[in-house]
Amino acid sequence: MSNSLDSYLVLSGLLFAIGTFGFLARRNAISMLMSIELMINAVNLTVLAFGAFVAPLRVHAAVIALLVIAVAAAEATVGLAIVIAIFRNKKTPLVDEYDSMRD
């Protein structure tokens, strides 16, 4: 099982789906941010799984994963800054209450 690419890919798929669910279902901005982190990690899992099983991709996978982690960090920084900024304005972290612009 642990030597099959399929199982890792399915695992990452499940993680991605869980992240998606969290993103769709949670109300709190930070919860949604965490869900996105789960999804990005699912991608990294996919990348590393490919790297571990497809010889030519071996080293590339690690590089990609590292860069993705860095991008995720940057994304998280920006996201949290925005969350803090809007919290100052709206006094609530619940994203579904940010609906002053609609239609």
Place this chain on the structure above:
Amino acid sequence: MNLPILSLITFTPLVGALAVAALPSRYPHLIRRTALAFSLLAWVMSLVLLAAYAFGPTGFQFVEAHNWIPTFGIRYKVGIDGLSILMVVLTTTLSWISILASFGPIKDRVKGYMISFLVLEVGMIGVFLALDLFLFYIYWEIVLVPMYLIIGIWGGSNRIYATMKFVLYTLVGSLLMLVAILATAFAYQVGHGGSWVGAFDFQLLQQFAASGQFGDAFQNLAFLALFLAFAIKVPMFPFHTWLPDAHTEAPTAGSVILAGVLLKLGAYGLIRFAVPLYPHAAHTFAGPIIVLSVIAIVYGAIVSIVQPDLKRLIAYSSVSHMGFVTLGIFVFSATALQGAILQMISHGLITGGLFLLVGVIYERTHDRTIAKMGGLAATMPVWATVFGFFILASAGLPGLSGFVGEFLVFVGSFGISPLIAVATIIVMVLAATYLLWMFQRVAFGTMSDFLKGLGGHLTDMTGTEAVTLLPLGFLIVVLGLFPSLVLDLLRAPAQAFLAAAGVAVGG
């Protein structure tokens, strides 16, 4: 003569517009006169052109061609034949008349108005001169904007609805036409080994079409697109409902140009482009189009009878009168086609005059409701007489221009199928009904309470107003008695049209 006279005529009003734009808006009189001067200049030049035009030979004269967008073979190419020169002269004539007629009524934002009008003139002249399909399209769209502004800014109370309807309706048609034009050029390009050279050139395209190289299915689609665009502009039943609204709300001069020239753009497009480029499709759809034209003629007249508003009545009568034009085009008879073109001109003169006359009344009463009028023949005898004259011209009285055009269409279509003439001849009575009844209610009888309430403001026509109407009346009589002036010019275009249209039926 290498003078680019066509371009000069086209861009004289543009120079005028720039000149007006440069004038400070606190001198409205100066602006008005400048605009008039440039429109008169364009008019004089168009008359010179008419004088220089060689009668007789087929083909285009004074052709100018310059590369514009070589990538696609799009060129600035203009030229005239008997049809276009008439339309250009009609345009320049009505333009200065309209500008002059606006001197009094337009008091607000004169500068913008005059710029709009001059740009409008550029577009209209350009449409009639363009021999490159793309150029034609561009002028076609240029016409739209100033008219949109003229109705929307200087129009009546419901002007925004009317102008939006006008623009949207026209745009739907013209954008589909753009698709068709591009497709046509592409078909030409494919037929010429992928070279774009000449792909938008009307003359080359027509040769291409004449050699039967546009497929039938393609022709049908392209023709329908062009037809829709032109039919909306004409406007043909059932695409006509923008017209009453636009006419009712437009300022007087706007209505004059709308009826006098803009409606002709559609008919011109049908004659110049739609039929010669897609002859097979034109024959395929001729039957339904004739039926629509007949419906338009009778329907427009019937609806006119019950109109409560002077302008609306004239607008619906335009639907009826323009029905003759489309009918005359699609029966494919030289007689009917000449009649149709004559009808285009005479409708421009007559309806233009009628709108000017309604404008005279509107200036004084600020109302156009027929029911509120009455007895004007007693208070404004000169106006009533002139109004009566134009009404009779509109009713197709022999000896005036309207009669010749309509009769030629009648005779031409009678030769194709007597049924058409029989179905439409009733309009002789219907037209007289709505026109005379309207005239009776407005001019005859005793003065209405509404008019009495206005007191002594009902002065008869002023000198300026008379000057605007005089040339129209003169031309109506002259063309009624000596239609050969126009018919001689039209012989060659009519032959060319039939030759182009005849391809699909084997000559």
Place this chain on the structure above:
Amino acid sequence: MPISDSIPLVGIRWDDVLFVVLAAALLGSALLVVTLRDIIRCGLALTASLASLAGIYALLGNPLVAATQVLVYIGAISVLILFAIMVTQTKNAPVRLAFQTQAWIAAVAAVAIAIVISITVLATTWPAGGQRLWTATTEVAHLLFSDYVLPFEVVSVLLTAAVVGGVYLARRESGPREEDRS
């Protein structure tokens, strides 16, 4: 003395056991992240799932990434998130629903995505060997600074930009509070 590859009695490979345990931990804690009511616990669950993932990375023969995962994610991002949670917690706010009204549809959509991914993964024949490969750190470093030097530099610019903007946005400052009606 090397430990045998598989569990002696059952015959299941140790790797597989480890994988199953880590996968279960990963999915379980991920589920907790998206379902727990208390957002602080969510944050802790996230840390747990990221840690499990680091284990899987190690299992996949990528200790460098696993280490980075621990350092960057658990060390930095999670802490950042927990910090943000602290900042944005409203003490006096009543207990509110953690889930949107559309949670059920979201669940269906997520399941659908999971099914789509799983089916396509299983239906695809991958050009893959059946053996996990080990990745040496030096190779990674070499590649990173040759073929991938440009993305690497770009990421650094990205981080700079994020810091510049992030600091500006999150900075507490008594500026004019002009509300624009947009």
Place this chain on the structure above:
Amino acid sequence: MNWSDIGTISPVVIAVLVAAAVLVVDMVAPGRRDPVIVTALGGLGIVAVAILIQAGRSGSAFGGAYSLDNLTVFLDMLFVAIAALTIMFAADYLEPRGLPIAEFAAVLIFAVTGAMLVAGSTDLLLLFVALELMVLPGYMLAGFARHDPYSTEGAIKYFLLGSFSSAILLFGLAYVWGITGTTRVDGVAAALATVVATGKIAPGLAMGLAFMTTGVAFKMAAVPFHYWTPDAYQGSPTPVTAYLSVGPKVGAFAIALRLFVGALGPLKADWLPVVIVLAALTMTLGNLVAITQDNVKRMLAYSSIAHTGYILVGLAAYAGGEQSGLSAILFYGAAYTFMNMGAFAVVTALQRRPGVSSQIATFAGLGRRDPWLGALMALFLLSLTGIPPLAGFWAKAYVILAAIQAGGWLTVLAVLAMINAAAAAFYYLRVVVYMYMREPTGDAAPSSPGALFRTGLAITGVGTLIFGLFPALVAAAADAANVFHG
């Protein structure tokens, strides 16, 4: 990495340095406006020069990760112009609101650097990273008026959905990479060509394609992935909206060119139907909803969705076998940049004084109150409508022509596009109606913008006109750029 590589990406390097210089200048002279603007615009000027020096050359750097070709030059110039115009429009807007120009300019230039990298990247990983560099600053710019609830609300929506879509895109990229075994665009294309040659494509690849398409469609704001657009556009400070409506959009199409045309080109038969459906949905929904809007910013947001639809027609035309579809995309991007930024600039001018809304009523009587501003707005709106001889008309004509040349379903799409364009006239002209056909209401007198702003307005106006009168100028460049390294 060697000096020639640095030379090849010199515009990008210079751009980063300019961003840094802006921050340094602000540190040296805190809160001063003019030095920052001079630095930023001057720096962008240098970047432009650097780009122009490269014009006509081609080559690649960093082992094929970055490629310099006509497309790169064309798009880079466009991005620099966007950045410069945005700064010109922003200065007058930010100042009365007490928002710092330095951070704004720096973040903006970072974003544009990302966009420029996107334009030149021929490596999937670089493409993703560059994309993030392009959009992340965008999120921050959207929330730049950080005390304004609308601005921050728009920003968080933009950010959350943007990150979501980035994750989706990344997931797709991972699969394509896993299947093709390379991140280089040409390598991917070569691998996919063999896949196509051998027959069916694997389900895994199809899924990767789906995720990637979704991600890119989101960045373009194609329906049904457009949801972020209206809210982010409406909430953002208006100069930012101007930037967002063109910068990331053109960037997204740059991705489409590099990724779909370059890397996924061999699969174009597979993604063609998807693009057709997206294009049809996008322009129709964008226009239909735009018709109902009373807020000009929001209306222009929906209209930008519709324009995405038109541009997608060009992409579809390419996939349908017509190379000129790509020129059409580029021409459209350039024309759209000028007319749309111009339109937003007029909105910005009106909103220069804080507290002025972008409701359509604000425009009432503008033609009389400020004839020049009104005339310019009318020009931009007519161009957006597609009235000749303005830039927007040629843009549409190019796209339609390409679609017609491709034939088949694309002809239908062309017709649909034109019907849409007619419907769009309704809402564009509605603004003209307010400007010229209604009397002003309230006190919404525009405060006359500064010289810099007026220069920007003049550039957009002249651009809209020149592109319209002499489309061949841009068309030639677009044609040159339609064949690129990929």
Place this chain on the structure above:
Amino acid sequence: MTFLIPLIPLLPLAGFAITGLLGREMGKQSHKVAVWAVVASWLVAMLVAFGALSHTLGFDAAGAGIKLWDWIPATGFHADMGFFVDPLTACLLIVVTTIGMLVHIYSIGYMAHDEGKWRFFAYLNLFMFSMLMLILADNFLLVFAGWELVGLCSYLLIGFWFPRRSAAEAAKKAFLVNRVGDMGFALGIMAIWTQLGTLNMQAVFAKFAGVPHEWQIAIALLILCGAIGKSAQFPLHVWLPDAMEGPTPVSALIHAATMVNAGVYLIARCNPIFGTVPEVMVIVAAIGIFTAIMAASIAFTQTDIKRVLAYSTLSQLGYMFASLGVGAWTAAIFHLMSHGFFKGLLFLGSGSVIHAVDGEQDMRKMGGLARKIPITYVTMLIGSVAIAGVPPLAGFFSKDEILGGAFKNGFLWVWAIGFVVAGMTAFYMFRLMGMTFWGQSRVDPEKEHPTHESPPTMTRPLILLAIPAIFLGLLIGFPPESGLLHQWLAPVFEATITASGRTEAAYSFFGIDGVLAIGTTALVAVAIVMAWRLFGVNMPALGLHAEPRPDRVRELSERQGLAELYRGSSHKWWFDDLNNLLFVVWGGKLAAAVFWFDRTVIDGTVNGIGTVTTGAGMRLRQVQTGRVQNYALGIALGLIAMAVGYILIAVR
């Protein structure tokens, strides 16, 4: 001398132009130009007519023409601007210019006090121009032009007193009903062109035999249609009585003596056409004779003096049509001429009467006027005797030729009805005379006192017209069927008559013709006496005196069997009501319905598209809830759809 022909219409046209443009400034003299123009025209016309009838001055038996210019030279269509004069034209010229001139002179007095006198004379001149163009035209299209123009003048003149609502209504009605007929005429012209390729009359007649028979019938019917409209034959007769709203000289000139004859003229002119289609000739005869008796029956009971004359005109025109229909071409023209003079006389006389009683037109408020306006009385008496058909006045000869022609050409039913109508004519004319001139005065006391004879400008034309009313028959109609007129018109009708296979039997006073003439005369005498007995007579010179007996009239009108007829007659057989119902009520409803269709269905569709579009936009914008999670869900669903789509594409 053919170059003089254009002068005949152009002189009045010039008069119209001058009077129309400057008339208002000319004030009291505004009639001068107009009158002199017509007088000059009359002189030229007489010269031309003399030439044409005597085949001198450049005219030959077939006539002569002059072409002015190519009027409509289109490809595939051609019409000239040209004139042609032959004996038939000449006869019409005599009637039209003479009566026209006299009416002009008469109008000087009649309109002396009207503010719009200049306008009136301008219109009259325009009418003269139009009418002359109609009869002089050498091609059908030009005839049609004149045809329409006289309709226009009729419109203008009927509506001359436009503030009167009834005048305006009547004017419109006249124009519209005429146009109904004109539609047919226009179609006929088109048919002629498509069948023959020319509109020149002589050319058409020469080639007409070659046209397929069904087209011959169609063309004849269509021309007949036009003639019916202009000559107010059933069923298009409804406009003529209403046309009496116009000033009386107009009634005399247009609606009795000239314009209404245009239909008769047209059919006579087209005798080569009608001669080839006997089946249409029967229709002509039937319409004519039916109109004759119907109109006469209505004239019995009308009380408005001008309306009686109007119905009388209808009736007499019916005679002419009947005459044409039975092939008595010359007789029709003969009656046209004689009727033109005596009916003109009667109308002008009635105008004089009305003038005398200050505008009163109701005969029940007249009576005993013979003494007060003697010249009018005498001249009108002459007219009445002439129209009644008392020998040897003009009406006797012309009417007798018609009846004789009908009888001898085998149209016994036409003769029988015509015979009855002759009696009816005499009766209603003497009813008119009795009610107006004899018996006791019933004039309003207020108007009684100033009653006086009209000025000489009015009475002199009466006298001048009375002369032909008396002598015309003897002059050109005697001996019957070989008189001067027959000699004149022989070249015009000979060919047709020969082709029809009939030779006009020589008139035999002591044969059948004499019997018919005596029979008719006897009937007329009886009818006159009946009228005297009922409505009175007072002719001391002849020793005739009888008091009117209104009670007897009332009793007769209420008698069983007659009451219904009386009611029908006095309601003009309900034609106006029928027209009102058909065209005003139902036609109005139709137009309103079509307009409703235009607004709701066609424009409704257009606006509906707009509404649907906006509605769709409104629906779609609700997708934008403002909540990020909803958006994300949308993206996720889109993603799933996209994935499914791609997978489907991949496995297809």
